[in-house]
Amino acid sequence: METMTETxxxxxxxxKADIESAIMRAAIAQIKKKGFSMALxxxxxxxxxxxPIVFYNRYKNxxxxxxxxxxxxxxxxxxxxxxxxxxxxxxKGYGDxxxxxxxxxxxxxxxxxxxxxxxxxxTNITERTSRLREIDCTHIISKYEEHFTDRDVDIIALTALSxxxxxxxxxxxxxxxFGGIDINTEEGVNRLSNAIRQQAEILFQHHKRKVKMxxxxxxxxxxxLSDEAITRCLxxxxxxLREESPA
Numbered sequence: 001m002e003t004m005t006e007t008x009x010x011x012x013x014x015x016k017a018d019i020e021s022a023i024m025r026a027a028i029a030q031i032k033k034k035g036f037s038m039a040l041x042x043x044x045x046x047x048x049x050x051x052p053i054v055f056y057n058r059y060k061n062x063x064x065x066x067x068x069x070x071x072x073x074x075x076x077x078x079x080x081x082x083x084x085x086x087x088x089x090x091x092k093g094y095g096d097x098x099x100x101x102x103x104x105x106x107x108x109x110x111x112x113x114x115x116x117x118x119x120x121x122x123t124n125i126t127e128r129t130s131r132l133r134e135i136d137c138t139h140i141i142s143k144y145e146e147h148f149t150d151r152d153v154d155i156i157a158l159t160a161l162s163x164x165x166x167x168x169x170x171x172x173x174x175x176x177x178f179g180g181i182d183i184n185t186e187e188g189v190n191r192l193s194n195a196i197r198q199q200a201e202i203l204f205q206h207h208k209r210k211v212k213m214x215x216x217x218x219x220x221x222x223x224x225l226s227d228e229a230i231t232r233c234l235x236x237x238x239x240x241l242r243e244e245s246p247a
Contacts, residue, residue, distance in 0.1 A: 022048040032109045036117040066125055073110045089147040095200035099193050105170045
């Protein structure tokens with residue numbers, strides 16, 4: 001017959017799903033606290049309130065666990081893009097995408113730690129996640145070349161710089177401000193959001209303006225004006241965009 005003490009101290013039996021959930025919650029807590037590289041199996045099993053053997057019955061080692069873990073939690077840009085209302089390849093869609101990336105990363109501590117891990121350590125997992133995210137991102141960004149025909153503006157390189165800048169400022173936010181901007185504050189986040197919108201406007205308005213000027217030049221040419229006269233007229237009002245080819 002069980003004693004009262006034995007009844008009180010015996011842990012309730014947990015299902016496989018409950019144990020897996022406990023491991024995942026413990027891993028999330030430890031990664032947020034220490035990062036991927038510093039979190040240990042002993043930390044995870046202790047927080048999950050399981051014996052080490054229970055963990056190793058499921059995963060050969062921590063690397064195998066992380067391999068499974070990041071597949072669940074990686075921040076796929078294509079998922080974010082699907083949340084954009086309207087056309088992604090418009091000025092508004094472009095701004096929406098970058099702003100969602102910024103705010104999404106600020107609200108996702110696990111993805112931030114995964115990016116930090118990728119920067120600091122080259123493992124099979126970090127190399128794979130980086131490569132897959134690049135494939136995912138490039139597939140989306142490269143389509144801008146189909147919609148953004150202004151070859152004077154390198155939309156791919158400018159977008160890459162914007163995304164890299166967002167990554168850096170998010171990873172750097174607990175170390176120092178950058179350019180006096182503190183994205184731990186609402187004011188700092190709003191400044192970056194406004195800058196993203198300004199960049200989108202500059203890029204797309206430049207493109208629209210150039211297209212209009214080219215159409216205007218063509219129209220004036222059809223009306224009988226010479227190229228020299230068109231150039232003089234546009235230069236007088238500061239609208240000349242296309243430089244003459246060198247002799």
